[in-house]
Amino acid sequence: MNYRHRFHAGGPADCLKHAVLAVVLERLKAKPAPFSVVDTHAGLGRYDLLSEAAQKTGEYKSGIARLLAAADPPAFFAPYLAAVRSLNGKPESGGRQPLRWYPGSPLLARLLMRPKDRLVLIELHPEDVRLLKLEFADQMHVAVHHADGYLGLKAFLPPPERRGVVLIDPPFEREDEFAKLASGIKRAHRRWPQGI
Numbered sequence: 001m002n003y004r005h006r007f008h009a010g011g012p013a014d015c016l017k018h019a020v021l022a023v024v025l026e027r028l029k030a031k032p033a034p035f036s037v038v039d040t041h042a043g044l045g046r047y048d049l050l051s052e053a054a055q056k057t058g059e060y061k062s063g064i065a066r067l068l069a070a071a072d073p074p075a076f077f078a079p080y081l082a083a084v085r086s087l088n089g090k091p092e093s094g095g096r097q098p099l100r101w102y103p104g105s106p107l108l109a110r111l112l113m114r115p116k117d118r119l120v121l122i123e124l125h126p127e128d129v130r131l132l133k134l135e136f137a138d139q140m141h142v143a144v145h146h147a148d149g150y151l152g153l154k155a156f157l158p159p160p161e162r163r164g165v166v167l168i169d170p171p172f173e174r175e176d177e178f179a180k181l182a183s184g185i186k187r188a189h190r191r192w193p194q195g196i
């Protein structure tokens with residue numbers, strides 16, 4: 001396992017993925033019944049964009065930094081951008097939006113979910129699992145599992161709520177990743193056809 005998401009956090013791929021996730025969560029909140037989010041390859045809760053890793057690639061500069069600075073971003077990005085802003089505080093009068101913290105999918109989901117909704121996080125890297133557990137230590141309705149995300153599709157689906165979304169976001173390091181992804185999606189769909 002060489003892949004570390006801290007080099008890529010907030011880059012253009014994260015912006016698209018996370019904006020879609022935010023829109024799905026907003027739609028799920030249109031109904032009062034609770035839902036669950038299962039994140040099979042969770043990574044970290046939050047990323048420090050001033051860290052050496054983020055500064056080395058600078059991917060966030062052409063991603064979230066550019067979107068936050070846009071004068072009139074498409075409405076589609078509104079819930080996602082609101083969540084990122086909420087982590088970074090308000091700009092000083094007339095100044096630029098401060099940007100240091102970037103939410104990974106676990107924290108983005110948590111920021112947009114309601115207290116009654118449930119978050120299941122699965123991650124294989126021991127250091128990320130440790131930090132995830134710290135990030136969500138005092139949170140009800142958030143469970144962190146040190147496991148293979150594809151096994152999580154078996155273990156955690158269907159969720160008791162019967163409504164919700166699964167995010168499968170592997171690092172694509174393994175040669176068989178696409179085959180595992182395809183069989184994982186088939187399995188998830190068999191177990192939970194209503195799941196998103």
Ligand SMILES: C[S@@+](CC[C@H](N)C(=O)[O-])C[C@H]1O[C@@H](n2cnc3c(N)ncnc32)[C@H](O)[C@@H]1O
Binds near residue numbers: 106169
């Ligand atoms: C692309 S990153 C996840 C980014 C995160 N979903 C986000 O959007 O912020 C992929 C993550 O999968 C983890 N990983 C790799 N193989 C895994 C596996 N078999 N099961 C669970 N996690 C795995 C890596 O340690 C890495 O943190």
